[in-house]
Structure formats: C-alpha cells, structure tokens
Amino acid sequence: MSFLTLFLVLLLFICISSSNGARKTFYGKQSSIKDDQDGLCALMVQTQGYPCEEHQVTTKDGYILSMQRIPQGHSSNAKSQSNGIPVLLQHGLVADAATWLSSPTNEALGFVLADAGYDVWLSNSRGTNYSSGHTSLSPSDSGYWDWSWDELASYDLPASVQYVHDQTGQNLHYVGHSLGTLMAFAAFSQGNVYTMLRSAGLLSPIAYLGQIRSDLTKAAADAFIAEDLIWLGINEFAPQGNSGSKLLKTICKLPGIDCSDVMSAVTGPNCCLDSSSVIAQGSQPTSTKNMIHLAQMIRHGTINMYDYGNEDDNNKHYGQPNPPAYTMSSISKDFPLFMSYGGQDYLSDVDDVHNLLNGDLKDHQSDNLSVLFKDNYAHLDFVHATNAKEQVYDPLMDFFRSH
Numbered sequence: 001m002s003f004l005t006l007f008l009v010l011l012l013f014i015c016i017s018s019s020n021g022a023r024k025t026f027y028g029k030q031s032s033i034k035d036d037q038d039g040l041c042a043l044m045v046q047t048q049g050y051p052c053e054e055h056q057v058t059t060k061d062g063y064i065l066s067m068q069r070i071p072q073g074h075s076s077n078a079k080s081q082s083n084g085i086p087v088l089l090q091h092g093l094v095a096d097a098a099t100w101l102s103s104p105t106n107e108a109l110g111f112v113l114a115d116a117g118y119d120v121w122l123s124n125s126r127g128t129n130y131s132s133g134h135t136s137l138s139p140s141d142s143g144y145w146d147w148s149w150d151e152l153a154s155y156d157l158p159a160s161v162q163y164v165h166d167q168t169g170q171n172l173h174y175v176g177h178s179l180g181t182l183m184a185f186a187a188f189s190q191g192n193v194y195t196m197l198r199s200a201g202l203l204s205p206i207a208y209l210g211q212i213r214s215d216l217t218k219a220a221a222d223a224f225i226a227e228d229l230i231w232l233g234i235n236e237f238a239p240q241g242n243s244g245s246k247l248l249k250t251i252c253k254l255p256g257i258d259c260s261d262v263m264s265a266v267t268g269p270n271c272c273l274d275s276s277s278v279i280a281q282g283s284q285p286t287s288t289k290n291m292i293h294l295a296q297m298i299r300h301g302t303i304n305m306y307d308y309g310n311e312d313d314n315n316k317h318y319g320q321p322n323p324p325a326y327t328m329s330s331i332s333k334d335f336p337l338f339m340s341y342g343g344q345d346y347l348s349d350v351d352d353v354h355n356l357l358n359g360d361l362k363d364h365q366s367d368n369l370s371v372l373f374k375d376n377y378a379h380l381d382f383v384h385a386t387n388a389k390e391q392v393y394d395p396l397m398d399f400f401r402s403h
Contacts, residue, residue, distance in 0.1 A: 040068050040122070040130060044101040049074050050114060056133075057163040059155040063126040064133030067160065068097055069167075070122075073115035074105070085198070085400070086119040086168045088160060092178030092204075092383075093294075094237075094283045096130060097122035099177065099383050103277040107386060109175070112393050118400075119168060123160045125152055127236070128284040139285075145235035148293035148306045149179060153186035158193050165196040173400050175201040177383050178348065182206040185303075188331045199336035199403040201396045203382040204345055207328055207360075208352040209294065210301025214266050217347070221295035230288055238285040268346035268378030272385035303328065328360035336368045336403040337361075340392050342377030370399050 041052035045068065055067040072084065089110060091099040100110035100122055114120045124131040126147065127139070137144040164172050174197055176184050181202040187193055188200070212218060264270065293306045304323040308314050311321035318324055331337075341353045357371065372395055377385065382392060 039066070040097055040101070040124075044098060045070060045110075048105050048111065050105075050111065055163070055167075057159050058135065059126070059159040061151065061155050062135040062137070063155070064131065064135065065126060065156060065160065066097075066124045066128075066130035067163065068122040068124075070110060070114040070120040072119070073111075073117065084117045084119040086121055086164050086170055086172035087113050087400070088121045088123060088164050088172055088174050089113075090123050090157065090160075090174065090176040090180035090183060091125070092176075092180050093290075094286055096124045096128040096284045103274050103384055103386075103388075107274065107389055108277070109383070109388070109393055112389055113397070116397055118173075121160075121164045121172070123156070125156055125286075127286050139236065142233070142235045145287040146289065147287055148290040149182055149186070150293070150305050152179075152290075153183045154190075154192070157183050157187050161193045161196050171196055171198045173198050173201065173403075175203065175396070177203045178206055178379065181348075185328060185331070186326050188335065189326045189328055191330075191332075194332060194335060197335075199338065199400060201338040201340075201399065203340050203392065204348040204379050205339050205341055205353055205356065206348055207303055207356045208301060209297040209347075209349075211349045211351045211355075212298060212347055213268070213349055214346040216262070216265050218298060221298040230292065235288050236285055237288045237291050263380075264378070266346065267380050268342070268344040270378040270380045270385070271344065271376040272381055272387050274384055274386050277384045278380065328356060329363075331361070331364070333364050334368055336399070337364065338370045338372070338396055338399040340372040340374065340382065340396070342379070342381060343373065343375040344378040347379045368403075370395075 039054050041054050045052035050070050051072060053069040053071065055069055057065050057067060059065065089097070089100045091097060097110075101108050105111040105115075110120050110122060126132075127145065132139050134144060139145075161172065161174070174184060176182075181204065184200055184202060185205075185207050289306065296307050297303065303326045305318065305326070307323045308317060314321055314323055339353075339357070341348050341350065343350060361369065372392065374381070374391060377391075382388060385391065
C-alpha cells in the first residue's frame with residue numbers, strides 16, 4: 001500500500017529487517033527462485049488459476065530484482081492469449097508487486113490486464129522482501145541502503161524495462177502508482193527508456209509534493225525524523241513492529257493532529273476500498289534515505305535529486321553546491337501519457353497535479369495526453385477500489401489500444 005509517508009511518523013521505532021523472518025535474501029551471486037514456493041507467483045497468482053513465471057534482473061549497481069510474469073489470462077477467459085503486448089506494473093512506496101494482485105481477480109489490475117490479453121510483468125523495487133539481493137552486499141550492510149528514488153529511477157526502472165523488452169522482443173506499456181509515477185517522471189525527464197516504451201499510465205501521479213493535505217505527513221517531514229534516524233545509523237526503513245504504534249499514539253496527541261482514522265488522515269478519504277485487499281498486501285521495507293528524499297520534496301516543493309545537506313557533499317556527488325533539478329518540461333511532448341488523479345487524494349494533491357499539468361506539461365501534445373480526474377477517489381482507490389476496473393482501468397486500456 002502506497003502510504004506515502006505514514007511510516008515517517010513511525011520512524012523512531014522502526015524494527016530492523018534482521019528480525020523479519022519473511023525476508024528472502026540472495027546476495028553474492030545471481031540466485032534463482034524459479035521454483036520458490038514462497039514466491040509471489042506461487043502465493044498469489046497460480047492459486048487463482050493463472051500461469052506465472054518468476055524472473056530476476058540485476059541492475060547496473062548490483063541489486064538483484066525479482067519480477068513476476070503473467071503471460072496470459074485465466075484459461076477460462078476467452079480473451080486469454082499468448083504473445084500479447086507487454087505491460088510493466090510498478091508499485092509505490094513501502095509496497096511490492098502484491099499491489100496489483102491482492103484484490104479479487106476481476107478487480108486487481110494485474111489479473112484484469114492478463115484477462116484482456118496483455119503480457120503482464122510485475123516489478124519489485126530494491127529492498128523489498130523479494131528484491132533483497134545484491135551481487136556483493138547484504139541488507140545487513142549499511143551500504144546496501146545507500147539509495148533514494150534517484151536510484152530507483154536511474155537503475156531499477158531502466159533495468160526492468162530493458163529486461164521485459166529483451167524477453168518479449170516488443171516495446172511495452174508502463175503503469176506506475178504513486179512513487180512508481182515519480183520514478184517514471186524522473187527517468188522520462190532525463191530521456192531514459194523512451195525507445196522501449198509505447199506509453200505510460202500514471203495513477204495518483206507524484207511529481208510535486210509541496211501542497212499535500214495530510215497533516216500527519218507534513219508534521220513528520222517538518223520534524224526531520226528520517227534525518228535523525230540516519231544520524232543514529234538506522235539506514236533501513238522497515239515499517240513493522242509493535243513499538244511503532246506507541247509513537248503514533250504519542251504523535252496523535254499533538255495539537256491539531258486528528259488520528260481518528262489514520263489511513264484517511266494520510267491518504268485521504270478513500271471512497272471505495274476493498275479493505276481485505278489492503279490488509280492482504282502488507283508493507284515492505286525501503287531505505288531511510290528514500291524517506292529523507294521524499295521529505296525534502298515536501299518541505300521545498302521541488303523535484304530535485306537528493307540533497308546531502310551541505311555544499312561540500314553536494315559538490316562531491318554532483319559537481320555543484322545544490323542538487324540538480326529534474327526538469328519535467330523536458331519530457332518528450334509526443335510521448336503518450338495517461339494520468340489519473342483523485343479529488344480526495346491527500347498525497348497526490350490536486351494542486352500539485354495541476355502544477356505539473358498546467359506548467360511543465362502545458363505544451364504536451366493533446367493527442368498524446370489523456371487526463372482522468374476522479375472526484376471521489378483518494379490515494380489507495382487507484383489500486384484497491386472495488387470499482388477501479390470500470391472507473392480507471394477500462395479507460396487506461398482504451399488508451400493503450402489507441403497507442
């Protein structure tokens with residue numbers, strides 16, 4: 001579930017992943033999980049009667065990412081076919097590919113696309129339980145967590161797109177939710193992966209974060225909690241542990257903070273959730289550095305690379321005293337984009353989305369930009385609403401068919 005910075009509130013009491021018995025760690029070599037009965041294929045796809053394959057791809061900086069492929073739909077579905085057009089689905093923050101699988105098969109986008117005849121590929125970002133491998137590092141090493149969404153955009157996304165392109169011999173569609181859209185925006189602004197893509201569908205698009213409406217999220221960002229954790233040597237942000245709820249209760253007593261419904265306080269009042277699918281998805285680790293980077297965006301309202309906090313370190317990494325900006329206006333004006341956002345979304349705020357649409361993308365070719373506004377949708381409705389197929393996914397597939 002893409003609770004963009006709910007877990008920033010819980011950071012002081014994070015449980016380090018060494019206590020997480022569910023983590024599958026593969027490091028030091030390219031390890032195979034083709035027959036892993038605990039993989040997402042076995043646990044969430046094949047149990048529903050769909051074919052599924054486990055794949056792995058190694059990024060240029062050594063992270064071994066798990067991918068799942070649903071090459072065709074359910075055998076009982078008349079539209080099911082092999083060799084369909086590939087679609088890559090990229091989850092959001094503190095989530096994994098279960099995002100696209102945890103709802104019933106007639107509601108979850110991974111299954112909906114497969115039944116519509118697409119060749120569905122599911123990515124899992126570095127640091128998540130099924131993508132915890134590295135060619136030389138272990139998650140117990142602090143260096144393993146030395147990344148933010150900069151690296152997700154410059155390494156994970158290109159590696160995943162390249163792998164799907166090479167495996168299928170076809171250009172593909174891309175779908176991202178929340179942080180998955182930010183990864184795409186950053187990559188596109190730098191001219192990456194265009195030649196291998198047909199289009200991109202961006203749900204709850206995140207580019208600017210300066211106008212989010214969640215008081216909880218803003219309070220966590222303004223308190224520099226994640227920066228304090230880095231200073232304490234806590235590099236992995238694992239949103240688990242009973243002690244986290246104690247801190248949440250403490251923060252909820254602060255003046256002006258309403259925690260009567262924490263999920264709604266962070267994501268906005270979701271209209272149409274299948275609550276069982278949200279629970280089934282669970283949460284995944286990310287890096288504390290990634291959380292700092294997102295907090296920087298909230299505080300400054302900009303889309304810059306990670307700020308190391310002083311001119312010397314920024315000069316060391318970037319050759320300039322301030323982190324470079326991602327220039328959204330440099331996104332190719334003829335690249336097909338489908339964007340859907342919600343009027344109740346506290347994270348992908350309407351004003352921030354309008355800032356992107358009416359500013360950076362104002363000259364985008366109208367035939368290659370489709371915008372779908374859902375007034376009653378909040379952040380999680382786009383991946384867990386019971387009516388998302390009719391409201392969002394059918395229009396998305398219509399857009400795919402036209403491109």
